[in-house]
Amino acid sequence: MAAKKTRIAIVGYGNVGRGVRAAIAANSDMRLQGIISRNPERVRAELPDVPIFRADDEKRWRARLKADVAILCGGSAEDLPDQGPYFARFFCTVDSFDTHADIPDYYKKMNAVARRAGTACIISTGWDPGTFSLERVLADAFFPGASQYTFWGRGVSQGHSDAARRVQGVKDARQYTIPIKSAIDEVRSGSRPRLAARAKHKRRVYVVPAPGADYESIAHAIKTMPKYYADYETEVIFITANEMKRSHAAYPHAGFVLSSSQTGRGNKALIEYRCEWDSNPEATGGILVAHARAAHRLRRERRTGAFTILDLPAAYFSPRSARDLLANFV
């Protein structure tokens, strides 16, 4: 165990930021050093005992916030493309940048900044991208040519909920991604089918309509929305604001990666990695905090630049000593 705690800054205090805070509290070698927010008053009201800094007050947080690692909890669309390279100049960072197509560019940018600044920045982690990426690479390495299937759900997708919320007449919306059981069973049997998007997942949207809204046209607008819904069987269910609050306040999620292959003469070899979270932001927080431990270790070893979960030995995530791991976990 490191005698000195790893000092963490949280950048962005929404659901994931709260999850990270809970995870820091669960790790005795970690300390929350402060929070950087665009809305410091709101955060201060929630956390009166934590140093809170206004994001644009760079001078103040550079002078007062002594952190080993900043965990960037902003969104991939709006926040991280700028926040990542910006904060990488000042701190080792961990983020969950998840716009898959843009990851190589983001890596390049982060790597350049971090090398120049002498920081270690772990990008695109959490569970997908993150642990699911790791499992895809491992199973692909063990069984070349394996067919890989990723299923998500049952759980809330923030992006799909937001998209439904933008439809006219929608006051609030919550989207559940639901994996289709027959597809799961087929894949688990080892049969290696080709599965279209709609064969793997369906979507269920709970909508609180605005007063006087037209239900038919809301349902139609959601179900035909390109990219988000058009490729799936989508069910739209209208509920009251009270019901939304009572039954859909949590952010559960789940998912699994299944790698299906054959060895020798047609012998089945299956690997399934599955996770199930009552609270997606809290579980994600746990994974991000373990990455902060790894980033801090990289920095102490003077290894700088951008990294992904694929570059990190499992031992780097663990608070345990090499001796403990060897004796009790191998």
Add this chain to the structure above:
Amino acid sequence: MAAKKTRIAIVGYGNVGRGVRAAIAANSDMRLQGIISRNPERVRAELPDVPIFRADDEKRWRARLKADVAILCGGSAEDLPDQGPYFARFFCTVDSFDTHADIPDYYKKMNAVARRAGTACIISTGWDPGTFSLERVLADAFFPGASQYTFWGRGVSQGHSDAARRVQGVKDARQYTIPIKSAIDEVRSGSRPRLAARAKHKRRVYVVPAPGADYESIAHAIKTMPKYYADYETEVIFITANEMKRSHAAYPHAGFVLSSSQTGRGNKALIEYRCEWDSNPEATGGILVAHARAAHRLRRERRTGAFTILDLPAAYFSPRSARDLLANFV
């Protein structure tokens, strides 16, 4: 992709050795360079086109066998404690030393020899110890205090089959380890029970009795055998030699690690890693060969000594380029 193939030597050609050979054939960046065996005539008869070396003819294989990595396929009880340190002097090695209590000592010995020899030796890998160790460490790092459960089966345990075979009056025996469904369901529900050995697994032994053997005393001797059977509910089933050959020639196995934890205020966080092999030796072979790729890379980076799966980034196992992994797997 490396232009030059990694040249593999197999040491010990039993079930796992055969599995490794099949896995080398499935990996286009690997080449089987030769086999070292205590019984070269038998292996030569099976593989007329592969260079076979007698284990004790050190002079000959040192002169003629140019391998980057030797995969040691001997047993943990009799072979590896000597073979590991011996071959680590000449080759980078990969082995599946699985006597859990002795792993720290074995690591120490291998580390000393490998450092002196300038080789990279990955010990105690496969699926358990191996990928299961990795998953235990990751989940423990993400969710400190997680309760972890490892279940094995349904599948053949070589050690338990051998033990039953040593009972007087037993001509042949095959033992299946069977996980108990109610225990699995309980653990998957997130309830975190304490489970005694007999609550997790039961054992079924198929026995071919010698002519005139006493069935009752065989069954009694097996069921009361300390360490192997006494702590479990054990079923003994007598069959003919033909039936053994027809129905129990394969070596299927399976198992999973389940980590059960809570985040925040009592929110369930579960991770399950499950594998299912029609052929345990072939699947193990696939994992060992990916480790040979990692050992070769460590050696090229002049990192020498002993390593476990916990010390290795996932990218080291993969034949894919960093660019490919970043673009298509993260």
